[in-house]
Amino acid sequence: MEIYFFILFATLAVASAVGMILSRDTVNSALFLVLNLVSVAGIFLLLKAQFLAVIQVLVYGGAIMVLFLFVIMLLNLNSEENMLSRFSVKYAVAFFLGVIILSMLVYAIASATGTLPYISPEMEQVGTVEALGDALYTTYMLPVLATAVLLTAAVVGAILLAQRKYRKVK
Amino acid sequence: MIELDWYLGLSAVLFTIGVIGVLTRKNAIVIFMCAELMLNSVNLTLVSFSAQLGDVHGQILVFFSLCVAAAEAAVGLAIIIAIFRNHLTVDITKINLLRW
Numbered sequence: 001m002e003i004y005f006f007i008l009f010a011t012l013a014v015a016s017a018v019g020m021i022l023s024r025d026t027v028n029s030a031l032f033l034v035l036n037l038v039s040v041a042g043i044f045l046l047l048k049a050q051f052l053a054v055i056q057v058l059v060y061g062g063a064i065m066v067l068f069l070f071v072i073m074l075l076n077l078n079s080e081e082n083m084l085s086r087f088s089v090k091y092a093v094a095f096f097l098g099v100i101i102l103s104m105l106v107y108a109i110a111s112a113t114g115t116l117p118y119i120s121p122e123m124e125q126v127g128t129v130e131a132l133g134d135a136l137y138t139t140y141m142l143p144v145l146a147t148a149v150l151l152t153a154a155v156v157g158a159i160l161l162a163q164r165k166y167r168k169v170k
Numbered sequence: 171m172i173e174l175d176w177y178l179g180l181s182a183v184l185f186t187i188g189v190i191g192v193l194t195r196k197n198a199i200v201i202f203m204c205a206e207l208m209l210n211s212v213n214l215t216l217v218s219f220s221a222q223l224g225d226v227h228g229q230i231l232v233f234f235s236l237c238v239a240a241a242e243a244a245v246g247l248a249i250i251i252a253i254f255r256n257h258l259t260v261d262i263t264k265i266n267l268l269r270w
Contacts, residue, residue, distance in 0.1 A: 006172050010180045017184055017207055021191035026199055033203050036184075040210055043177070047221040052213075052229055059236055064206070064243045071247045072199055075254050094193035098186050105182035109175060135226045136233065147237045154241035161248035164255075 006046055012039040026072050030065060037061045051129045177218035184211035198250050198260040202243070209239050 013036050020032035037060045044053040136144055184207060191204030213232045220228025253267070254260055 003172055006176065010176070013180065014183055014187070017187040020207065021187060021195060021200070021204065026197055029200050029203060033207065036207065037210060040184075040214055043180070043214060044217055046172070047177070047217050049217045049221065049229055049232075052217060052232055055233070055236060056213075059240060060206075060210070064240055067243055067247060068199065068203060071251060075199075075251070075260065091194065094190050097193060098190045101189055102182060102186040105185065106179065109178040109182060131226050132229055132233070135230055140230055143234060147234060150241050151237060154244045158244040158248035161245070162251045 002046060006043065009039045009042040009046070012036075013043070027069065030068050030072060033068075034061050034065050037065070051132050174218060174222050178215060181211045181214040181218070184208075184214070196261050196263055198253070198262050198265075199247075201262065202246055202250070206239060206243070209235060 016032045016035040016039065020029045020036065023029050023032060037056060041053040041056040041061070044050075044056060188204045188208035188211065191207065192201050195201055195204065213235055216228040216232050216235075220226065220232075250260055253265060257265055259265070
């Protein structure tokens with residue numbers, strides 16, 4: 001049963017990722033990315049990371065992608081006339097870089113996974129909100145506070161950047 | 171049960187698609203979304219290792235990377251809006267702000 005779900009979600013994720021970089025319309029790209037994020041959330045569920053699956057759909061699929069769609073529609077972008085770059089050299093470079101990166105990753109995975117344990121007994125308790133919250137608010141207290149500062153700084157920076165009029169700096 | 175290799179392989183494929191998208195597309199917003207795709211595939215790697223090792227720390231790392239992705243999306247989209255105001259395009263082949 002699990003393997004069928006994995007095949008379903010993996011196919012959906014890869015297909016939507018390919019659709020994202022191939023679609024001509026930016027809005028379609030964003031919607032394909034939403035589909036990709038949701039299917040990755042399904043894979044998180046298969047890995048028993050329930051909390052992260054919910055967070056993935058809420059934060060990524062909800063908040064961030066709404067932001068993207070908002071900006072796309074605010075800028076009123078029409079679809080690109082020639083979607084890919086002009087230079088055909090660029091295709092070749094991208095293709096070779098992609099092949100090299102993929103083969104490096106596959107090699108790293110193949111050489112590393114031989115030593116890993118097949119399944120861990122504590123896995124059932126790991127992905128719950130209790131376990132994550134316990135670690136977050138004890139061991140990772142300082143990083144959580146730093147995240148709060150980071151997000152505040154990001155919001156302030158975004159507001160300053162997107163303001164219509166800049167105050168002149170002497 | 172599914173082997174760990176399959177999750178890691180899926181993550182590698184998604185990452186590679188993201189890289190190809192960043193290298194070939196011209197629209198700055200689509201390039202941003204490809205960066206999000208790469209972040210997402212790394213998150214998948216972290217979660218699968220975390221599940222395999224029975225360790226919560228990988229998932230904590232995913233939590234923080236989500237926060238960084240949110241901050242990055244906010245600031246990056248604001249930069250794109252600012253560039254669009256000045257140049258009326260988000261085509262990266264027509265923007266030469268950082269070219270000397």
